[in-house]
Amino acid sequence: MTAASQLQSAPILGVNSLVKRYDNHTVVNDVSFHIEAGETYGLLGPNGAGKTTIISMVAGLIPADSGSVELMGAVMTPTSTRVKGHIGLVPQELAIYPDLTAKENLMFFGRLQGLGGKELRQRTDLVLNLIGLGDRAREQTKKFSGGMKRRLNIGIGLLHRPTLLILDEPTVGVDPQSRNSILESVETLASEGMAVLYTTHYMEEAERLCDRIAIIDQGRIQAEGTRNQLVELTGGVDRIDLRGTGSTSNAATALRQLPGVQQVDSGPSNLLLTVHNGPGLLAPIVAEAGGAGMALTSVEIVRPDLESVFLHLTGKALRD
């Protein structure tokens, strides 16, 4: 939680019971959340979970079938042009013109946001330096690397100093260095008081950046809270991955009888245990597995994380 987000204030964004259907398929189902100033709010879910549709409604690109979006107290619809000026949208696609230079792209989108003259030039230069493209400003963006394009994509969203920055999977397809740079930029912006709505299917990014996270699956928010609050939903269980040779089925039967072991999933050469207090149970588990004829080659304790939470809530892995 950042310092700014701890301030008591009215929500920057309020999303109330949003529903969106295409034909007979409900892609967003009764989604509600709010974001306060300086808060980074994450929508974590697999591809096709409905994250981009939610963002499209929040940004006023498509209408909701029911429910509402309020930005700084004003209702957002596709025709709410004045309200849209408070949003900086960074879409998942590289929404830039490849045959224009970085500077031309920034100035074009800046004009659409109502900037002009000296202010536009100053903001353009500032953002170019912020995203590390000051020395490449006059190059056509089709010559840029994927990471540079992603940074420009974000820079365009920042140009007009929005109250709410919406980032839709901003690190898809970028190299680790650029990814880290993007994440640092988001952290900086949030620390300066900007509200951020961040969608991702990367658990690590959500854990690192987001003050609060909503876990989305099949158009519904399955759970919402801080990282620790979400982990608590798993009941504080750890997972222990045992790998080895010998009789895994005998070992599985024996381990199921051990107090504290909730579940044992058996694979051809490994066992996946769901347990309370993994480190404390490690010694008896190893002894029991060995006694049942399984020669262990590796033992790994996996502490609960958002992946575990997602698995716990939906019964499937985040990347399925």
Place this chain on the structure above:
Amino acid sequence: MGIALVEFQRFLRDRSNIFFVFIFPLLLILLLGSQFGANSGRSQVALSGGSGTALESALKVQLEEDGLQVSFAGEETVKQQLGRARIDVGIFISDDDAADYSAGQEADLEVISASQASAQAVLQEVRTSVQTVSTAQLQRSLLQEAGVSAAEATTALERAETSVVPPGLEIVDTDDVSQEFLGLGRFDLGATQQLLLFVFLSSLTGAATLINARRLGVISRVMAAPVTSWQAVAGQALGRFGIAVVQGAYIMVGTAVLFGVQWGDPWLAGLVLAFFCAVSAAAAMVIGSVMDNDSAASGVGVGLGLVLAGLGGSMVPPEFFSDTLQTVSRVTPHRWAYDAFAEIQRHEGTLTDILPQLAVLAGMAVALLTLGSILLRRSLSRAL
């Protein structure tokens, strides 16, 4: 306006546009005008044989004085030109004819007319010219027989020519279609047709640009800014409109300078062009909003552009259409623009005369822009 400027900027960056938008249309107008265009408004007569003789010289002078365009070529060439209707009448001068004429005797010229209807009228003009030459030669011979020197006879005849108004021949074509095209230059009709065809085709390529912008996510980003869908479509359309106007103006100026095309009142012609460009650009926005594949949109654009151009009289002049086709052609913007240009070019039409055509074109543009705006908004819900 920002969207329009960027579209224009991007258009200029793509060098392949230069050929298709600026060079190719003029080449086609030149080709079509040379091959199929009406003659330059003056009747074409070719002289064959008798090179350097007094008869050839006298015929050339008289034919040109009578407003005919005279060329020289060998016998076979002249016959070929007659067969292909490149000229109206061929006059074949044999050595005997030339000698008889110089001797003041009667000469029998061989004159052949081409098969097109207008050639018969030109043949009458040629007969009048030849008769005038013959009369002058007869007068000169008679004066010389009366004892006047050749120089004095020539001077006397020239003086008489200035004091007596010679008989003239005015051809009035009673055929409506022929009258409609009367006075049009070789390239005039083709230039109008190709102008409409190419401006519309080039504009429809804007559909692919719009789809590409949607695919890139740029349109989503634009719509997330404080911009209405109508403004977004109008901005894109304005960019294509600007490109179309530049292309159209270039074709008009280029054909006027290079081929002597008469466009009539330049302000009115420019106004018609502007209205037609607005319809073209708006049509591109509809295609760009309803289709999701830029390659397919380009194909549809070319196909639709050619069909509408054909129906609208940009391939065959609509004056030759049947009554039914005449009616059908009025669903195309090409036809309304064609009629407006015809009014200006051929009948010295005023703004009042072309107001109906301009009103229809304006209506088409507004309707298409509105439709494009609705479709673009809907397109945001579709994945590309």
